[in-house]
Amino acid sequence: MIHTIRLITVCVGMIVMLGSLSLASAASLEGLKGNFKKRFSTVVALKKDGKIGETKAGALEAVKPEYMKDNRVRSIVNTENADRRKLYALLAKQKKTTPQVVAQRNARRNFSKAAKGEYLKQGDGNWKRK
């Protein structure tokens, strides 16, 4: 009888833990989405200006290294990439794959969705305008 109660307690505990983990994941996804939304217009503007572009690694990068001297560019690139890394890790965990796979899929998506005139970093490391 005691064993059965212990077993039930352990099972309930595990269910509660799993539930709270998935809730935490959903909450952090929503938080990340909020961050991406806030930065979106600035990212679009900097892409239009030719200051930043998308890479095959699913990250943002300054088209020329000197553009990183600009605080606005540096801040956007760093915060966006930090949040992207978190997103890739979360989605990889959810979909039972690696963050690299998620990053590559997002890079593919970003390349196809890029507007005309935006810079895209090719596999050979050179920037090409769409």
Added chain:
Amino acid sequence: MINCIPFRCTTIPALCTLLGLLATSCGHTVDVKPIRVEPIHVTMDVNIRVDKELDQFFAFEEELQSEVEEPAVDEAAKPETSS
């Protein structure tokens, strides 16, 4: 009768050998190697699921993109229309 014995002694084994050779040459084995398609299937499945999740997550971009392209017209900036 004397000639018949060597004939039988050589012919029967020769025929047996011939038949044996015919049997082995006619019968061929088809070695079918198992085709494994599972890894490709799994990879494609993962890619599709990841793409779907990314599309759902970044769905807000479509909305915001239209707002960025077509900024709201300021009421004060509107030209006056005389009736």
